[in-house]
Amino acid sequence: MRIKKIGILGAGRAGTALARAAASAGIQVKIAGTRPARQMKYHLMQYAPHALAVGAGEIAEDVELVALMVPQEDLDDVDTDSLAGVLLIDATNRWEDEPLPAWFQDSLDRGLSSSEAIAEHFSQSRVAKALNHISHWDLDADRAVKAEAQRALAIATDSPGDTAVVACLISQLGFTPVQLADLAQGRSLEPSGRIFNEVLGAEDLIQRISEETAR
Ligand SMILES: NC(=O)c1ccc[n+]([C@@H]2O[C@H](COP(=O)([O-])OP(=O)(O)OC[C@H]3O[C@@H](n4cnc5c(N)ncnc54)[C@H](OP(=O)(O)O)[C@@H]3O)[C@@H](O)[C@H]2O)c1
Numbered sequence: 001m002r003i004k005k006i007g008i009l010g011a012g013r014a015g016t017a018l019a020r021a022a023a024s025a026g027i028q029v030k031i032a033g034t035r036p037a038r039q040m041k042y043h044l045m046q047y048a049p050h051a052l053a054v055g056a057g058e059i060a061e062d063v064e065l066v067a068l069m070v071p072q073e074d075l076d077d078v079d080t081d082s083l084a085g086v087l088l089i090d091a092t093n094r095w096e097d098e099p100l101p102a103w104f105q106d107s108l109d110r111g112l113s114s115s116e117a118i119a120e121h122f123s124q125s126r127v128a129k130a131l132n133h134i135s136h137w138d139l140d141a142d143r144a145v146k147a148e149a150q151r152a153l154a155i156a157t158d159s160p161g162d163t164a165v166v167a168c169l170i171s172q173l174g175f176t177p178v179q180l181a182d183l184a185q186g187r188s189l190e191p192s193g194r195i196f197n198e199v200l201g202a203e204d205l206i207q208r209i210s211e212e213t214a215r
Helices: 013-024 039-045 072-077 102-109 114-121 143-149 162-172 182-190 204-214
Strands: 005-009 029-034 066-069 087-090 126-129 154-155 174-179
Touching: 005 013, 013 029, 013 039, 066 102, 066 162, 072 102, 072 114, 072 204, 087 114, 087 162, 102 114, 102 182, 114 126, 114 182, 126 154, 126 162, 126 182, 154 162, 154 182, 174 204, 182 204
Parallel strands: 005 029, 005 066, 066 087, 087 126, 154 174
Antiparallel strands: none
């Protein structure tokens, strides 16, 4: 299996880094931000020259998956219907102190991980947690640097089929995919854990996941 076409929702640091990395891996990229597609021309010319700008409502059309790279505090503005039926990679993190949407805060208060909260809200999509624990710099690093680092990136989903799709994407981007037990285990990838932003090979990543899960 090879991934041929992805959508990216969010055209900031993370979204454009993924767009560049995917394009250099031969993957077609559609990308959307808050602005209409025609207003993204100069932004994309500089930050993601090979990506096709589309409206946010069209991001899931004719792609194998959509990477969600919108700040969590802005998720109320994302139309859940437009993502119905798609595999949604939740690459978001709690990073700022801005208040979260009420549904998000409510889910966290009930003890859910951030990806479980997102899965509950985007209930018409299939949610996987991935690509959140790597910085935009490292995501878009030179392929030779990536090959040298042999960095592993984790995937947390409740679906083996979706894990396989995300694993393909991660491999094509130049990283080693590591499958976690389920979506709930994606909690260990959040900024408060010992995996976030750490350059780890597969063995070390698996070791840290099991330590985090045992805590
Ligand atoms: N930066 C990293 O290294 C990194 C790495 C992994 C994961 N992440 C996560 O990815 C998310 C984005 O981070 P970032 O650093 O890329 O932030 P950023 O540079 O501030 O970019 C955020 C982007 O989201 C877009 N956006 C906001 N609301 C939107 C909506 N309703 N629909 C479509 N697009 C929307 C913004 O569009 P406009 O510009 O049009 O307002 C902007 O392009 C965060 O959750 C972050 O934790 C970041």
